[in-house]
Amino acid sequence: MPTQYYLFLSLALFCIGIMGTLMRRNAIIIFMCIELMLNSVNLLLVAFSKMYGHADAQLFVFFIMVVAAAEVSVGLAVIVLMYRKVHSVDVNILNRLKH
């Protein structure tokens, strides 16, 4: 099995995540697309770990999962707080942050 296949698969997943981040306005969906991008990177790291025969990349994936879990808990708390304040999860409403 060539490693290129996994490279192209994770590229496709990463670009789908970027497309979702750019196309959607719902903050939760944007957050889920970021998770998708993290997972595509995990997939590529595992493929490279298999290619080189080292376990280090799989531990990096493990730590990425740890950080992602912490990030999701804080990020969802922020989204819930935003929903309580403005009663919407539309990111266009938050454009007053730039003033």
Added chain:
Amino acid sequence: MQEALFWIVSFIAIACALGVVLSRNPVHSVLFLILTFFAISGHYILMNAQFLAIVNIIVYAGAIMVLFLFVIMLMNLNADAEPQKSRLVQFAGALSGGALFLVLLAAMRTAALSPLEKTTNDIGLVANLGKVLFTDYVLPFEISSVLFLSAMIGAIIIGKKGDAPNREVASGEQLDGMDNLVNTEQLSTGANANLPNAFTEADELEAIS
């Protein structure tokens, strides 16, 4: 056999990832993302990384996506209330994502990668990963526990900030008398009649009295 499984699981992963982006209902997006994570776990199993496959299912599909689902149900989001960007912005987003895909594909098409090894098959097993984790990566492992603690405290503090005024009202009521309580109860239900937590707040005040 392995190649056929690779194509099937890849097709499922990409189709479900597109479903995440394109479906209008947020709950469907979450369910498609869970299917994508299962497909990625299938890839991990194909690459003999059993530990990461199980952790991926438990942590992502089990914990994180259930959290997303709870938040979406808490906010009562559905396809009708879903905000949509204009056609032009959506087209520009799809175009720039596709352009990035083509550029990266063209850049990495000629990358000199050796094929996946078949000889060392036990690097992804729990015994081997645990040995490496607790010898070479002990310090990051301990630091990640501090990270979890700070994330937990941060999530609790951010989550409490929103309903702090309610708590003040409730504790102020306990100090004041019964007659005051009824007045403020009417006032609070009148003021936040559109809020979903107005009813729970009133119930809470009744329970206190």
